[in-house]
Amino acid sequence: MKKERNRRGRKPKHCEFIETLFDLSGLQQTEFAGRCDIATPNMNAYLRGKKTPGRRVITKCLDLLYTWQVTARAELTVLPKKLADLPSVPGVYVLYDSAGNVLYIGKAKNFKTEARQTLGRKVPEPVRAGPSMKKKHPPLRTLAAYYSLYEVGNQRTRHRLESILLRVMPNQTHNRNIGRIN
Numbered sequence: 001m002k003k004e005r006n007r008r009g010r011k012p013k014h015c016e017f018i019e020t021l022f023d024l025s026g027l028q029q030t031e032f033a034g035r036c037d038i039a040t041p042n043m044n045a046y047l048r049g050k051k052t053p054g055r056r057v058i059t060k061c062l063d064l065l066y067t068w069q070v071t072a073r074a075e076l077t078v079l080p081k082k083l084a085d086l087p088s089v090p091g092v093y094v095l096y097d098s099a100g101n102v103l104y105i106g107k108a109k110n111f112k113t114e115a116r117q118t119l120g121r122k123v124p125e126p127v128r129a130g131p132s133m134k135k136k137h138p139p140l141r142t143l144a145a146y147y148s149l150y151e152v153g154n155q156r157t158r159h160r161l162e163s164i165l166l167r168v169m170p171n172q173t174h175n176r177n178i179g180r181i182n
Helices: 002-007 013-025 029-035 040-048 055-065 111-120 155-168
Strands: 070-078 091-096 102-108 127-129 134-136 146-152
Touching: 013 029, 013 040, 013 055, 029 040, 070 091, 091 111, 091 155, 102 111, 102 155, 146 155
Parallel strands: none
Antiparallel strands: 070 146, 091 102, 091 146, 127 134
């Protein structure tokens, strides 16, 4: 029965599965092959039905395509004076004070835009600052000295990663949404 289907022009089911994954990924063929860690000529042969991928190849593709794709773009980098110098990538970011304490953890579709907004906000909890040591609500920009940025393209993954980071460091940040369950 399998040979009859192939004679009628149908690809083997493993080839059709790889082709469906490729279509759903929305990636270019070379990028898709790279994400699956398969040589481009082999992937091309799988997609055209000239070569049939085995179970290991399909499992490898699924593992690599649907695991979290997180790339560190900046690690404890000095916050620039001009915010226009920040990268415009989607991801999860952490703001630190001059001592390296975590001030804020957030997620963004565009880090540059989100950083401008976040750094303009006032700290929700009063902080003792200045020579008088009075409690104040200064803008976050006056406290933030460093940042870390992790590029994450997938919105759901950004949300989950931010959520994990907030739970790991709950008492150190000035995030308002700590303790809320969405």
